[in-house]
Ligand code: HEC
Ligand code: HEC
């Protein structure tokens with residue numbers, strides 16, 4: 570049923586953690602979801618972007634430190650540690666664990682499982698919302714704490730309309746004290762055709 574997917578958190582092909590990347594490492598949402606400013610869809614980044622870091626970061630810092638300590642104990646050179654999830658990332662890119670191309674392997678997109686999915690008869694566009702200064706978290710919840718991505722809001726029509734009607738929910742955009750012309754410029758459309766083309 571539409572609107573029933575609140576809390577939906579499917580398992581992903583790679584255990585990507587927003588808590589780690591957006592929380593602990595404090596990465597900006599737009600570094601990966603740059604589409605949210607410039608296009609209707611925020612988009613999920615291509616695996617090539619992950620390689621900006623994962624060309625050299627092949628496992629958690631803990632796992633690397635553990636291997637170093639073990640190598641020292643055993644009087645040998647430390648080996649490269651590759652976590653199973655990052656090995657999968659390299660696999661989709663057609664690379665082996667040393668990040669060298671596997672002969673004959675074609676790079677494939679990571680088959681991420683889509684979490685949010687409005688019905689086709691609804692028109693949603695990130696641009697006006699993001700440019701108006703609405704935080705991602707106002708709609709997607711505390712993403713920087715999520716180990717696995719989940720649908721936070723119910724995405725029902727009532728949810729959209731509650732915010733559109735109470736425009737002051739957008740910080741710095743109270744309608745109070747505005748004259749009628751300013752009010753109409755600042756207000757958010759609520760007629761059916763806004764969201765149903
Ligand atoms: C390092 C890159 C990266 C950063 C930084 C990042 N994300 Fe993501 N995001 C992803 C990837 C990869 C996925 C797809 C896998 C998943 O769902 O976990 C995703 C999925 C999502 C989804 C669900 C998409 C769907 O299928 O419906 C939302 C919503 C989202 N991110 C919001 C955010 C927000 C908000 C922030 C900042 C607090 C953020 N992301 C930071 C990479 C990133
Ligand atoms: C006003 C509410 C709202 C805000 C603000 C918002 N989103 Fe979304 N987001 C949605 C809705 C609704 C969907 C589902 C769209 C669909 O299914 O067509 C969605 C879908 C997504 C998706 C997956 C599908 C896609 O569009 O690519 C990602 C990733 C995402 N949002 C990231 C972000 C990030 C990052 C930000 C902040 C820069 C953000 N969103 C701000 C409501 C919002």
Ligand code: HEC
Nearest residue numbers: 584585614618619621622626628629630631652653654655
């Ligand atoms: C700005 C740098 C950066 C980018 C970009 C980045 N990561 Fe990471 N990622 C890290 C660091 C650093 C760690 C290790 C943190 C730790 O010590 O636990 C990590 C850890 C991980 C891990 C956990 C490894 C394990 O098994 O312990 C996975 C999986 C992962 N990243 C996937 C991704 C994916 C997928 C993308 C692209 C959507 C991505 N990362 C983009 C920096 C980055």
Ligand code: HEC
Nearest residue numbers: 692693694697698701707728729732733739757758763764
């Ligand atoms: C947290 C508040 C908030 C939520 C939730 C929200 N919106 Fe909006 N929306 C706004 C604001 C504010 C604007 C006006 C942006 C501007 O143009 O200044 C807007 C504008 C729009 C526009 C562009 C209207 C136009 O013609 O300029 C569409 C389309 C839209 N929203 C659809 C949706 C849909 C569909 C949902 C639910 C899935 C939704 N919105 C949820 C606050 C919200």
Ligand code: HEC
Nearest residue numbers: 571572688691724725726729730733759760761763764765
């Ligand atoms: C701000 C965006 C927005 C506006 C304005 C809006 N709707 Fe919707 N509407 C939605 C969303 C989102 C859904 C999908 C809800 C779901 O999946 O649960 C929806 C669903 C529907 C449905 C499907 C039945 C249902 O309840 O799921 C009908 C019919 C509908 N809208 C009619 C209208 C009419 C008539 C108007 C004008 C009076 C209107 N809508 C205005 C966002 C909007």
